[in-house]
Amino acid sequence: MTGSKMEMTGAEMVIEALRDNSVEDIFGYPGGAVLPIYDELFQQDDVVHVLVRHEQGAGHAAEGYARSTGKVGVALVTSGPGATNIVTALQDALMDSIPMVVISGQVPTPLIGSDGFQECDTVGITRPCTKHNWLVRNVDDLPRVLHEAFRIAQTGRPGPVVVDIPKDVQFATGEYVPPSPVTEQKSYQPKVQGDLDAIREAIKLMGEAKRPVIYSGGGVINAGTEASHLLRELVQLTNIPITSTLMGLGAYPASGKNWLGMLGMHGTYEANMVMHDCDVMVCVGARFDDRITGRLDAFSPNSKKIHIDIDPSSINKNVHVDIPIIGDAGHVLEDMVRLWRASSTNVEKKALEGWWEQINKWRARNSLAYAPNKDVIMPQYAMQRLYELTKDRDTYITTEVGQHQMWAAQFYGFEEPNRWMTSGGLGTMGYGLPAALGVQIAHPDSLVIDIAGDASVQMTIQEMSSAVQYDAPIKIFILNNQYMGMVRQWQQLLHGNRLSHSYTEAMPDFVKLAEAYGCVGLRTSKPDELDDAITEMISVDSPVIFDCRVANLANCFPMIPSGKAHNEMLLPDEATDEAVATAIDKKGKALV
Amino acid sequence: MNAQHKPTGSAYFIAKETEKPETRTLSVLVDNEPGVLARVIGLFSGRGYNIESLTVSETEHEAHLSRITIVTNGTPHVLEQIKHQLERIVPVHRVVDLSVRAHEKGHEKPLERELALIKVRGQGDHRVEALRLADAFRAQVIDANTEHFIFEITGRVSKIEQFISIMRPLGLIEVCRTGVAALNRGAEGMEA
Numbered sequence: 001m002t003g004s005k006m007e008m009t010g011a012e013m014v015i016e017a018l019r020d021n022s023v024e025d026i027f028g029y030p031g032g033a034v035l036p037i038y039d040e041l042f043q044q045d046d047v048v049h050v051l052v053r054h055e056q057g058a059g060h061a062a063e064g065y066a067r068s069t070g071k072v073g074v075a076l077v078t079s080g081p082g083a084t085n086i087v088t089a090l091q092d093a094l095m096d097s098i099p100m101v102v103i104s105g106q107v108p109t110p111l112i113g114s115d116g117f118q119e120c121d122t123v124g125i126t127r128p129c130t131k132h133n134w135l136v137r138n139v140d141d142l143p144r145v146l147h148e149a150f151r152i153a154q155t156g157r158p159g160p161v162v163v164d165i166p167k168d169v170q171f172a173t174g175e176y177v178p179p180s181p182v183t184e185q186k187s188y189q190p191k192v193q194g195d196l197d198a199i200r201e202a203i204k205l206m207g208e209a210k211r212p213v214i215y216s217g218g219g220v221i222n223a224g225t226e227a228s229h230l231l232r233e234l235v236q237l238t239n240i241p242i243t244s245t246l247m248g249l250g251a252y253p254a255s256g257k258n259w260l261g262m263l264g265m266h267g268t269y270e271a272n273m274v275m276h277d278c279d280v281m282v283c284v285g286a287r288f289d290d291r292i293t294g295r296l297d298a299f300s301p302n303s304k305k306i307h308i309d310i311d312p313s314s315i316n317k318n319v320h321v322d323i324p325i326i327g328d329a330g331h332v333l334e335d336m337v338r339l340w341r342a343s344s345t346n347v348e349k350k351a352l353e354g355w356w357e358q359i360n361k362w363r364a365r366n367s368l369a370y371a372p373n374k375d376v377i378m379p380q381y382a383m384q385r386l387y388e389l390t391k392d393r394d395t396y397i398t399t400e401v402g403q404h405q406m407w408a409a410q411f412y413g414f415e416e417p418n419r420w421m422t423s424g425g426l427g428t429m430g431y432g433l434p435a436a437l438g439v440q441i442a443h444p445d446s447l448v449i450d451i452a453g454d455a456s457v458q459m460t461i462q463e464m465s466s467a468v469q470y471d472a473p474i475k476i477f478i479l480n481n482q483y484m485g486m487v488r489q490w491q492q493l494l495h496g497n498r499l500s501h502s503y504t505e506a507m508p509d510f511v512k513l514a515e516a517y518g519c520v521g522l523r524t525s526k527p528d529e530l531d532d533a534i535t536e537m538i539s540v541d542s543p544v545i546f547d548c549r550v551a552n553l554a555n556c557f558p559m560i561p562s563g564k565a566h567n568e569m570l571l572p573d574e575a576t577d578e579a580v581a582t583a584i585d586k587k588g589k590a591l592v
Numbered sequence: 593m594n595a596q597h598k599p600t601g602s603a604y605f606i607a608k609e610t611e612k613p614e615t616r617t618l619s620v621l622v623d624n625e626p627g628v629l630a631r632v633i634g635l636f637s638g639r640g641y642n643i644e645s646l647t648v649s650e651t652e653h654e655a656h657l658s659r660i661t662i663v664t665n666g667t668p669h670v671l672e673q674i675k676h677q678l679e680r681i682v683p684v685h686r687v688v689d690l691s692v693r694a695h696e697k698g699h700e701k702p703l704e705r706e707l708a709l710i711k712v713r714g715q716g717d718h719r720v721e722a723l724r725l726a727d728a729f730r731a732q733v734i735d736a737n738t739e740h741f742i743f744e745i746t747g748r749v750s751k752i753e754q755f756i757s758i759m760r761p762l763g764l765i766e767v768c769r770t771g772v773a774a775l776n777r778g779a780e781g782m783e784a
Contacts, residue, residue, distance in 0.1 A: 124627075124630070127630060127631060128634055132681075135626070152682060187622075187684055188682045311676075311680070312679065313673060313676035313679070313680055316669065
């Protein structure tokens with residue numbers, strides 16, 4: 001490895017490329033086809049390897065790591081089942097635009113296609129669930145491919161990539177080439193600067209608007225901390241109300257005075273009404289997902305729409321927009337702030353007084369209200385207390401998928417970006433626990449809490465063992481209602497309350513389970529004991545499983561039922577049994 | 593502006609399609625690397641787009657570039673998506689909608705040609721008639737014995753389809769078609 005020529009094996013190249021791409025931690029699981037790389041890992045200290053218990057866990061941990069740091073998450077898995085086990089995490093990262101590099105072992109090149117032991121067509125299987133993937137058949141291609149993998153994962157719209165390396169290529173020797181500052185790739189040149197004329201037009205439209213709204217998404221988080229600052233500046237300059245998707249929470253602070261709360265299916269009344277009644281909508285780094293728009297032909301019927309997105313295929317995909325701006329949210333927001341300041345069409349803040357008056361009326365509707373209970377912990381109450389007791393700390397929140405996820409999004413106020421890790425697009429139950437592990441590895445001194453459901457958490461519970469091994473004191477806060485709560489809620493709404501297989505009859509004892517893993521288990525079912533228990537959970541310096549027994553049959557409201565528009569929300573105080581039973585008509589039931 | 597009545601690709605809300613489908617010819621310049629065709633085809637099948645015809649071959653040997661010609665149909669909204677989704681594929685250099693480009697230049701369609709090999713078996717009058725028609729269509733005889741002909745025909749898709757249907761009663765055995773190759777008229781290349 002001396003001199004300008006760096007001869008080394010493929011396995012050494014992998015480690016060298018990780019170093020050169022500033023990778024400090026990777027998540028993985030060894031197996032036959034990656035043993036040469038594991039052997040190299042063993043003989044160095046620069047790259048720390050975190051051993052998971054299942055490759056899906058490695059994928060989600062890498063996602064959590066990436067989402068909380070803004071860096072690329074890296075996972076290392078073996079061929080065959082190692083690769084197939086990480087497919088869920090790849091698709092999850094693809095849908096939520098998370099930068100991730102997965103390195104997989106493959107059977108030796110002469111055996112490819114022979115149905116060899118632990119062989120699968122990894123590039124074939126992962127082609128539709130990655131941004132790009134490679135099978136490296138020649139060791140001389142390996143350094144270039146590895147550097148390209150990192151570049152593609154984190155530039156443009158971020159996403160997961162897979163580099164599949166046959167075992168003989170890991171053993172073969174070749175010349176290592178460090179990453180080149182100039183890209184040699186001719187295809188794939190993502191555009192980051194927005195078109196200035198389009199931005200000017202957008203600023204003019206925003207200046208003239210009477211009922212504007214900013215609807216921001218995960219793209220702002222991906223664009224880096226500076227983009228969130230610029231978003232805040234733009235909101236402050238324009239006094240435009242702002243709502244966000246599930247993925248975008250934290251870009252604008254929940255305590256900010258222009259904050260409307262999350263929008264969409266379980267968003268607030270005010271956010272959805274503003275979306276419906278606005279005259280100018282500024283969508284920044286979001287993609288008009290079906291959980292956001294509700295009924296498309298009744299979606300914000302009277303507004304001009306501005307859409308800022310780095311991915312041209314997001315423009316006009318679901319909703320026709322009037323001013324598309326293709327570029328990185330950070331760059332475009334910077335131009336917007338600058339042009340707004342320079343603009344002569346600057347409206348006085350008074351111009352939006354009428355709009356804010358209306359918004360305050362909607363806010364007064366208090367759409368997140370729930371009936372408090374002295375005997376049983378309401379899940380919403382648990383979220384409120386968890387928030388109150390952790391908000392002044394250096395806290396990161398991950399979630400699984402279901403009712404608890406929506407309650408967390410509704411009741412936990414995020415003040416900063418990169419503090420909220422959740423599976424939005426794919427809706428992967430089992431995401432939160434390994435994601436919390438990844439976050440904790442990146443932020444060893446922070447408080448990392450996985451807000452979980454009793455059903456979701458069991459999908460990847462084995463990663464508690466990894467958390468114990470690496471002294472990662474993650475807190476698994478389970479809202480335990482014995483049901484797959486969101487499934488049960490939909491069965492109640494759509495299927496005559498026939499609760500087909502949504503009740504977990506043999507729930508494990510989570511406290512004993514925690515003890516079995518060598519960590520701490522806590523349980524409470526009484527509202528007046530909740531605060532003390534949460535305080536204890538925070539003070540424990542080891543992983544904790546917190547079994548928070550909550551009201552079993554609580555529903556998550558407000559809700560836009562299937563086939564309905566933003567202004568047809570089902571609000572908690574209107575959600576009587578009868579209203580719930582008839583909320584979705586026959587046509588809506590077919591849609592889901 | 594009103595939200596468009598468009599399907600979301602999700603089962604959440606499916607609006608009625610009001611746009612009419614159109615046929616388009618796309619030219620896609622890609623790196624000639626393993627799997628690139630699978631990426632393109634996988635995109636079409638995964639997102640439910642139509643392929644009417646597809647041809648692919650390396651066209652710039654030095655630069656390792658291949659050119660894929662795809663004839664597809666869909667509503668203008670879907671066609672816009674197809675173009676953008678193709679452009680997301682990393683080894684794709686450029687996607688040109690030849691049909692749109694032809695219209696911009698005042699032509700009805702891009703230049704489109706297809707080649708077909710057609711095997712016909714027969715005796716007596718059928719044989720004579722097949723040979724006479726082949727001549728009228730400017731099809732070449734590239735293989736023959738006393739019982740059969742294989743014709744090679746090049747031309748627009750409609751011409752080939754017409755020739756095939758005429759051959760059917762004369763003893764058509766089998767057909768092999770290349771799919772459409774297409775370029776736009778004029779001096780400019782794809783980059784223009």
